[in-house]
Amino acid sequence: MTIADALFAATGAGLSAIVVWRRDMMVHRHRDRSLWLALALLAVAVPLYIGPIYRAVEGAVGIIGSAAVLRHGIAVLAALAVLVLVSGLSGVPTSRRRTAEVGLCILALTVMTVPFVVAPPAGVGAALVGRTEYYDATWRSGVHWAAYLAYMAWAVGGAAVFCHRLLVHAAPGPVRSGLILVRAGTGTGLIYLFLKACVVVAWITGFGPSTVAFDYPAEVALLSVALSLIAVGSAYEAVARQARRALTWARLVRTLWTLYPLWQILQTNAPHITRLPPEEIRRLDLAPLDTLSIHLVDRAVEIRDGLLDLRAYAPAAARDRAERAAVTAGEDERSATAIAEAVGLAIALHAKAAGDAPRPDPAPVPGDTSLLDETEWLERVAIAYQRSPLVPLLAGLALASQESTST
Numbered sequence: 001m002t003i004a005d006a007l008f009a010a011t012g013a014g015l016s017a018i019v020v021w022r023r024d025m026m027v028h029r030h031r032d033r034s035l036w037l038a039l040a041l042l043a044v045a046v047p048l049y050i051g052p053i054y055r056a057v058e059g060a061v062g063i064i065g066s067a068a069v070l071r072h073g074i075a076v077l078a079a080l081a082v083l084v085l086v087s088g089l090s091g092v093p094t095s096r097r098r099t100a101e102v103g104l105c106i107l108a109l110t111v112m113t114v115p116f117v118v119a120p121p122a123g124v125g126a127a128l129v130g131r132t133e134y135y136d137a138t139w140r141s142g143v144h145w146a147a148y149l150a151y152m153a154w155a156v157g158g159a160a161v162f163c164h165r166l167l168v169h170a171a172p173g174p175v176r177s178g179l180i181l182v183r184a185g186t187g188t189g190l191i192y193l194f195l196k197a198c199v200v201v202a203w204i205t206g207f208g209p210s211t212v213a214f215d216y217p218a219e220v221a222l223l224s225v226a227l228s229l230i231a232v233g234s235a236y237e238a239v240a241r242q243a244r245r246a247l248t249w250a251r252l253v254r255t256l257w258t259l260y261p262l263w264q265i266l267q268t269n270a271p272h273i274t275r276l277p278p279e280e281i282r283r284l285d286l287a288p289l290d291t292l293s294i295h296l297v298d299r300a301v302e303i304r305d306g307l308l309d310l311r312a313y314a315p316a317a318a319r320d321r322a323e324r325a326a327v328t329a330g331e332d333e334r335s336a337t338a339i340a341e342a343v344g345l346a347i348a349l350h351a352k353a354a355g356d357a358p359r360p361d362p363a364p365v366p367g368d369t370s371l372l373d374e375t376e377w378l379e380r381v382a383i384a385y386q387r388s389p390l391v392p393l394l395a396g397l398a399l400a401s402q403e404s405t406s407t
Contacts (some may be wrong), residue, residue, distance in 0.1 A: 004220040008049040011224050011231075015043035018235045034085035035234055041078035042227060047072050049223070054132040057156040064121040065134030072148045073109050079155030080105040083283060086162045105247075111147035115140040128211035133217060134204040151194050160186035180231030188226035193366035195222065223329045252296055255375055256285045259299055262382035266306025269352060273309070275301040300375050307341065308380075310356035313348035318398040325394055338380035339390055346385070346395035 019040045047053050083101045119140055135141055149235040161252035163183040169296065170176040195218055202211045232239075260282070269273055274281065284295045322338035331339060352358075384391055 002051065004054075004216070004348050007224045008046055011227050012043060012046035012050075014228060015039055015046060015231050018231050019043050021102045022235060022238065034081045034088065038078045038081035038085065039231060039234060041074050041081065042231075045074040045078065046227065048074075049132050049220075051130070051132055063116060064124055065116055067132070068134045069113055069116050069144065072112055076105060076108050076112070076148065076151050079152050080279055081082075082155045082159050086158050090162065104154075108147045108151040112144045117142050125209065127212045131212070133216070133219070134198065135208055137204055137206060137208065142200065142204050145196070149193055149197050149200070153190070156186050156189045156193065160190060160377055167327040174237040177232045178236030179238075181236055183233075185226045185229030185231075185233055188222055188229060192219065192226055195219070212324055245289055249292060252289070252292045252326040253285060255379060256292070256296060256299060257383050258379050259303060259375070260285065261376070261386055263299055263303050263306070265302060265349070265385075266310070269349060270306045270309040272299075275306045291383055296363045296375060297371060300371065300378055304374075307345065310345060310348040312353065313351040313356060315345040315347075316357070318347055318402075322390075322394045322398065326390055329390060331390075335379070335384070336381060338377060339384045339394075341381045342385035342388065343394045343398065346383075346391060350395075350399060380384075 019036065022036060022128070024037075048057060048067055054067045057070060058064065061067070061070075072380045080101060084098070087097055087101070117124065119138075121134070121136060121138075121140070124134065135145075160183060163179050163186060167176065167179050167183065195215070199211050199215045202208050263281075264278070265276065276284075284291065287295060319340045322343035326336035326339040327333065330392055
């Protein structure tokens, strides 16, 4: 496989992946169906640029250049879908305009195909051997390319102008970024069509073979870039939305996993804080995003309940001293509060294990009004309890002080 074949294969695979991923667009609005159909047709057309596939199709049909004609015909149908999309988004899908779009598409397909059926080429020029395109100096090639390039320029140019108009009013965000990519892709497509027009004129005037050296590499580069930009731009908003959901899911999972050891300790010492068995709780830590959000709320509430339940086993003065010591050690106020809570938890667990009686009316657990701030603070407590060297040190000092006082 040549480098060109590999590029077209990668482009076709990318288009196919987007088409399969966004197949749900077929059941949405009419404009979504038009976009999906355009991408699907391009995904079918691109493999016909790959050498082995091109030659296999040409051999099956039995007409030289038939694979190129088929590919161009599919591209014209994709262009029709683009025109329908643009007219629908413009708010002017009149019956006259729709008739013109479809009628000119049928005319272009007829003009492109009939010459090759009526007067099929007898052979291919030496300069085109191994290439996945067809040119010659006859009227047949000229008519075919004129119809193809004219219709494609109408569709691609209309899409480029429409994207530019939308960008004038588009707010910053994924939609604007997608429009910028599509505009860049359609602009690159117009450059490709202009290059093809120049090459066709060169073939008709007898200079065609001298253009092959730069035409084919330029075609591969321009077409791969144009199609990739259009495909990525078309799916950019959906990709960005899914990426945000994936990042949110990953953040929630990380938070749940960070809180789990703290929750596990509290659940062991205060089993009433949860109604579900620990095994099921752990499975919920990898649930879908919507379920995960509710699960995080439940975990935060359960941890607060557990902390409040065990808070009665530790004197408030010990937490206050731990907080002041943490600030003296260089911790910020929020981290110092979390470390003090972790120290109080360590003291409470020791006291409960020793059989001490809980104190009446324990102080409330510090917290925040929003779920985001609340979970962030509980994360700090969990991390401090597991990792901070100050927690065992300050808890040990507090316990030693209590023992010395009691004796």
